[in-house]
Amino acid sequence: ISQPHPLDPAGLQTRAFATRLKHDTPPKAILIVNKHRTKLVIEAIDTLLAYLRQKYPDVRVFHEDRPDIPPGVEIWRPGPDTEKIDLVVTLGGDGTILHASSLFKVGAVPPVLSFSMGTLGFLLPFHIDDYAKALDSAFAGRATVLHRMRLSCRFHDTDGERLEGQSQDWQVMNEIALHRGSSPHLNTIDIFVDGQHLTEAVSDGLIVSTPTGSTAYSLSAGGPIVHPSLSALVLTPICPRSLSFRPLVFPSSSSITLRVSERSRASAGLALDGQTSHVLGPGEAVTVEASKYPIPCINRSSIAGPADINDGEGVSPGKEDDWVRDINNLLQYNATFRSKALLRHSRT
């Protein structure tokens, strides 16, 4: 690991994973993101705010414009002239981070600190009980991040022009999915890679996923699991009418265009990180590329104590890799067939 790799001399892929977050100055503006307002979430926000006001009184705290803004918190609206945010804090499930990503869908995202409310999640490194340690590491410049790749999606009309009302590219964190939705008919989609025609897919739909998204919809559709520190695009078909379709993995330098065929019997509904967006009709297309704007996710090693870092076993990158733990604990990866002792008798 330590020595430069000939195909990756700058160690980019490794660095992506281990980058230490640099703050010239501690965060001055924090955006709190939550999707649902359960009792747990409300209490967690209160606790966070109290801690911030007491320990970091100068920091400004923002929240999306919604009926139920916590007191003393300023309203933030996505847009070109908006307040600059230095740190995003999410409270909730995996969907909350996807939502945070969508708030910054047309440009750069500040570092994201994600707290679970007690439920495990793939994109949730921190338990809410560790809020103080986690915030302190971010303010002290000790946080390390995993730059999770995003995809940039551009929509085209039948003439290859930008689709009306879609003046800006859309960045997604998990995937873009095209699906026949409730149409009874399959859709026919032409797939181009770097401008070259790859194949015509007759199927329920297609997914272009990031490595992060490889454990989401793409997995259910039969795709491989791709480590999030790799930069790659995964193309996974959804119920293709072919025996010989197989998921494909492309380098992040690739550009994938999906164009609904003129002879497609169904149009293709778009879902961006699970959010239903518009519908592509025959001749319309979307071009997907690696985004210039990855999402910097603060990871668990940020709050690893010295004991975790300098034990006899070494400062293993393994220590820091939440991913191995997650695919075992959350996906129950390779759960082998049990032959454990029977606790009860035959009749159970």
Next chain:
Amino acid sequence: ISQPHPLDPAGLQTRAFATRLKHDTPPKAILIVNKHRTKLVIEAIDTLLAYLRQKYPDVRVFHEDRPDIPPGVEIWRPGPDTEKIDLVVTLGGDGTILHASSLFKVGAVPPVLSFSMGTLGFLLPFHIDDYAKALDSAFAGRATVLHRMRLSCRFHDTDGERLEGQSQDWQVMNEIALHRGSSPHLNTIDIFVDGQHLTEAVSDGLIVSTPTGSTAYSLSAGGPIVHPSLSALVLTPICPRSLSFRPLVFPSSSSITLRVSERSRASAGLALDGQTSHVLGPGEAVTVEASKYPIPCINRSSIAGPADINDGEGVSPGKEDDWVRDINNLLQYNATFRSKALLRHSRT
């Protein structure tokens, strides 16, 4: 495509694919590699030699030490003090390139020019009839290469020491496969990623493959197809006794260790690019990493005419990407169900 990618600013993955081969001087020593000696191959070698002697009389031509060395060709033996080779020419199927790679299994490989004898192959960009054009492009410094990643394999005994008789790492181009072979019992193998325990696999075996190898054994075992210009390691299980195993794709910075469990009922036979090697017993292990020595494969765009090359940036990516053509033509990727006209009547 053209602008630098934030996760890959140096454009490494792209460049890997498009690199133009630099010769300060034209090749001075060529190694001809063939596996079988069919009539076609013998004639092709004769033709090649005649051409080289006439057009490039100063070049030295070598061949492996075998009973049937063509006249006027010098013998070459792999090893530390061997003659330096500037260009490898292979004649035969995909297996011939794998064999060429194995001749340079402990270090760097010279650029490889691969000719098919008329049969399509995944690793065979050139038809033998194009020998003159292809050789000329290499001598004129016009050849472009795809640096196909290789894997470096290191074998350990039960104490973690290098396995006896295995003093050097072994580079493979397709994959390393562990298999129970003719043992009736499944083997149990512990998988570690960057030192961290990932899972215990009870199966017929495991494959760690390069992107190049993703269309070889790994594909048959259910793995995804990975574009060869991506640097990644693919881990694919062979008939695992688990419903929840799924192929995994790792960044090329990863180190994967496969250790035969002490309680494995079968040992694990090793196949390196399909060549049966030794057998790993309980407690023995192999560690696989991206190799420092990729294999530079001269690709078809080297002989593209001016008509094919027409923009400032060089050849168009579509033109140059043999891969899309190959997965369609060779793998019959996504062959959709036919509903073409019946040529004959009901009884056919």
Next chain:
Amino acid sequence: ISQPHPLDPAGLQTRAFATRLKHDTPPKAILIVNKHRTKLVIEAIDTLLAYLRQKYPDVRVFHEDRPDIPPGVEIWRPGPDTEKIDLVVTLGGDGTILHASSLFKVGAVPPVLSFSMGTLGFLLPFHIDDYAKALDSAFAGRATVLHRMRLSCRFHDTDGERLEGQSQDWQVMNEIALHRGSSPHLNTIDIFVDGQHLTEAVSDGLIVSTPTGSTAYSLSAGGPIVHPSLSALVLTPICPRSLSFRPLVFPSSSSITLRVSERSRASAGLALDGQTSHVLGPGEAVTVEASKYPIPCINRSSIAGPADINDGEGVSPGKEDDWVRDINNLLQYNATFRSKALLRHSRT
């Protein structure tokens, strides 16, 4: 094959495949079914009618009630008091037979003679050019049929009562599919087998398919190919959020109930042989069993000449099995990787 099987002494599964259609009397009423009215179809109907009037002048010919009934053809409407039909003739693609099946969705189906308009299809044994031979075999009592199993579907409300407006069971030929449709959320469905809870599926949907339907939607979702002369139910998940779902095959004596969970985030749209039907909300369910009313499909051996039956190779059941031919020709089953001769040179 010839001797009775201990688990199937009556040879039911075999007979299902080879049954000779018995007519005490030749067909008196024929129903012509077509979905689309292309020029080809119109001409074919005219030709058929002319032939019938000339050769079998007493037969009555019916057609669904649609604007464009061919002259001299009587109108037929599905229902309890309708005219008895002795033979169904379909003209079109696979969808036309599915449509014919749906016309008899609440009870028995007469034998079906299916003509393709020149396009291959899984359920299309006859080319339209063979209309005379095929009709003659049916009138002469020489036709043999494959009794393709259908599924009987009964819909229940949250109290387990028949769902309102669904007073009769619905028979399907391919499958019943539950799907989230255009809902962004996965649905949660409890699966019961013979009243026993099997599992809770979180997925895009579920398919219960006949062997006939095993080459339709179930195949696209990853299901096995099941020979249509076997009586079985195939349960195939659509994009399940689980690594460990696997298609299941049940005996035709099984009863499968799919109940939308009370905590499902999406309701489940129903598609019966591809026709969108109603939507099942939380607590609602469908119970699927083998139908009492299979669909008797006249097969190709009906028109096999003596030459086909008594050639040197023997009267092989293989001769009569269109299925092997179809999975090879239509599905391109096991298309092996080509290594055929290159016709063009390197640059192609």
Next chain:
Amino acid sequence: ISQPHPLDPAGLQTRAFATRLKHDTPPKAILIVNKHRTKLVIEAIDTLLAYLRQKYPDVRVFHEDRPDIPPGVEIWRPGPDTEKIDLVVTLGGDGTILHASSLFKVGAVPPVLSFSMGTLGFLLPFHIDDYAKALDSAFAGRATVLHRMRLSCRFHDTDGERLEGQSQDWQVMNEIALHRGSSPHLNTIDIFVDGQHLTEAVSDGLIVSTPTGSTAYSLSAGGPIVHPSLSALVLTPICPRSLSFRPLVFPSSSSITLRVSERSRASAGLALDGQTSHVLGPGEAVTVEASKYPIPCINRSSIAGPADINDGEGVSPGKEDDWVRDINNLLQYNATFRSKALLRHSRT
């Protein structure tokens, strides 16, 4: 379940599952089968023998001829003139029943009562602690059996004659597997169904499995799970060099022939229920059919108390179907992704 099915009027498939074992007289000769002689097994045999001698003093007890026959037990050798056995009792894992089946590989098998030594197993309905109840049910004629289908395998030489030394067909309970074993090369096998050529498989090997075997090797190779009360043959390829191979399910009336192609680069080693047998060379073949000799496995409902049995027809199907329980408990079928409460904090 209760009403006759049109495609299965005799209710064969159902009955196969629920058949009550008829003894005109109680068992007079019992064969005890064990593979390993662990302390647990030895003690269990002692307990069983003591119980039998005390309660059923007239019964004769047999054991395979091995060094360590328990005292007072007679030696039994498979063969035509051997002692007739009325009941087989197995002690051990799934492999022990497979071994019992192999002792009767050329003909009928007596009912089998299988005890686990505390470890769950697919073929193990009874926990050893229930030995008394289970034996009593068999002696009292209360035992119910699942007739698990077996496959009959016949070996042919290149002339289609019985292979030398293979004068009798071989019955298997799980599967017959052909595999390249430790040959580096793929083998090429022609597949015939009912005499008709289906396809040529280039692969690591092929499996023909029973429904019972569908949860064994076939499952690992990607096959569907087939309920053991269905009579069917499952054909599953092992690592085929094709994108478009898919498992196939055939009716039990089918005859499948696997013939090693003359141009196969590897011969095919045979494994019958996991036991390595001979090797098939080019031109040699095996024909697989449903066996006349299924294996009657006594199932759990035999010892269900009156509370469990409460209707006229006998035990409730749910109660009696160990299979649903097994695929959930043993295979962890459809283990959904966990989102249970975190027990520990972020750093775990």
